[in-house]
Amino acid sequence: MGWSFTIGRVGETVVRVHATLLLLLGWYAWGGWRVDGASGAVGEFVFIALIFVSILLHEFGHIAAARHYGIGTPDVLLTPIGGLARIARMPEEPRQELVIALAGPLVTLVLGGLLAGGVILLAGSDALFPSSASQLGLWSGLAWTNALLLGFNLIPAFPMDGGRVLRALLASRFGMVRGTLIAVRTGQVLAVAFAFVGFQWSIMLVLIAAFVFLGAQAELDAVQTKHLAGSMTAERLTVTDVRVLPPEMPLSAAIAILTRSDQRAFPVLDASGHLMGTLTRDDMLRGVADAGLAAPVTAAMALPAVSGVVPVASSFEEAVGRLHESRRDALPVVDAEGHFIGLITRDNVTDVLLVERLRQGATAR
Numbered sequence: 402m403g404w405s406f407t408i409g410r411v412g413e414t415v416v417r418v419h420a421t422l423l424l425l426l427g428w429y430a431w432g433g434w435r436v437d438g439a440s441g442a443v444g445e446f447v448f449i450a451l452i453f454v455s456i457l458l459h460e461f462g463h464i465a466a467a468r469h470y471g472i473g474t475p476d477v478l479l480t481p482i483g484g485l486a487r488i489a490r491m492p493e494e495p496r497q498e499l500v501i502a503l504a505g506p507l508v509t510l511v512l513g514g515l516l517a518g519g520v521i522l523l524a525g526s527d528a529l530f531p532s533s534a535s536q537l538g539l540w541s542g543l544a545w546t547n548a549l550l551l552g553f554n555l556i557p558a559f560p561m562d563g564g565r566v567l568r569a570l571l572a573s574r575f576g577m578v579r580g581t582l583i584a585v586r587t588g589q590v591l592a593v594a595f596a597f598v599g600f601q602w603s604i605m606l607v608l609i610a611a612f613v614f615l616g617a618q619a620e621l622d623a624v625q626t627k628h629l630a631g632s633m634t635a636e637r638l639t640v641t642d643v644r645v646l647p648p649e650m651p652l653s654a655a656i657a658i659l660t661r662s663d664q665r666a667f668p669v670l671d672a673s674g675h676l677m678g679t680l681t682r683d684d685m686l687r688g689v690a691d692a693g694l695a696a697p698v699t700a701a702m703a704l705p706a707v708s709g710v711v712p713v714a715s716s717f718e719e720a721v722g723r724l725h726e727s728r729r730d731a732l733p734v735v736d737a738e739g740h741f742i743g744l745i746t747r748d749n750v751t752d753v754l755l756v757e758r759l760r761q762g763a764t765a766r
């Protein structure tokens with residue numbers, strides 16, 4: 402992710418901070434300075450920093466649980482709107498997801514409890530429950546912040562932890578896809594209710610509601626696609642009926658073919674059917690600008706080593722992942738010997754999934 406930098410590493414997990422978080426810290430320190438001078442600035446800075454330490458500990462709850470199941474946890478990112486622990490894959494087993502989702506809130510619960518207990522022991526219960534919120538001290542304020550974080554995280558809607566808990570519970574009963582669908586719709590109903598309340602109270606609530614609504618939908622799309630793709634390989638996604646260009650063809654002829662067909666990417670093959678490169682519409686236009694209409698297609702094509710190729714036996718996830726990473730309209734699919742088999746295009750991936758949805762819908766009926 403851009404605008405973020407590494408501040409440390411715990412075990413195999415890299416801890417990163419988004420630059421806007423530093424802006425937020427600076428903003429609060431400035432606010433403290435205007436009220437109380439240097440001591441106010443330090444006080445505000447320390448308070449906000451400790452909140453983010455709390456959030457980091459929460460994320461490490463998730464990370465520790467994922468590691469317990471042997472799932473990789475490459476990094477955790479702190480942003481002004483919270484923490485994001487990346488885990489290498491979602492567990493298939495609902496019970497594992499339940500434990501991973503609950504581990505973060507559990508850390509927050511213990512932390513908030515320890516802070517509240519410490520404040521009561523050292524300063525009495527009035528320090529934890531003052532007559533007005535402005536009288537809260539550093540540690541009592543932190544205890545209440547952790548209580549708020551706990552409540553927010555347990556809202557049963559994606560992408561909050563509560564949504565994952567709900568999905569895990571539903572999935573163990575109704576299966577992954579149906580469980581996710583019910584959890585996502587529940588979260589979206591909550592988000593709409595939130596937005597209505599937000600319009601009367603605070604525009605911030607409306608923004609959070611929109612974030613929750615879209616986050617929930619993204620989770621549903623991901624799970625449905627994964628289910629539809631099933632054990633599909635790249636072969637199923639490959640368009641084999643494609644127009645092929647010989648290496649000696651001039652760009653002028655390639656452009657003539659482009660303008661008379663729907664195809665937007667063309668493989669260039671040698672006489673033995675070996676893939677030499679691919680030529681997209683953009684490659685052609687750039688090639689004409691750089692080398693002229695008479696130059697051969699080989700002057701403008703992207704070499705397989707540059708564009709990337711998809712081995713025909715790759716999984717759906719790998720094939721689509723490579724296509725997205727390449728930022729190209731199409732990638733060539735090759736067999737183990739490097740012979741050209743066909744193209745994977747974005748349009749075709751969409752079509753295959755659409756057909757699969759209809760097919761599965763038909764057999765379910």
Ligand SMILES: [Zn+2]
Pocket residue numbers: 459460463505506554562
């Ligand atoms: Zn969490």
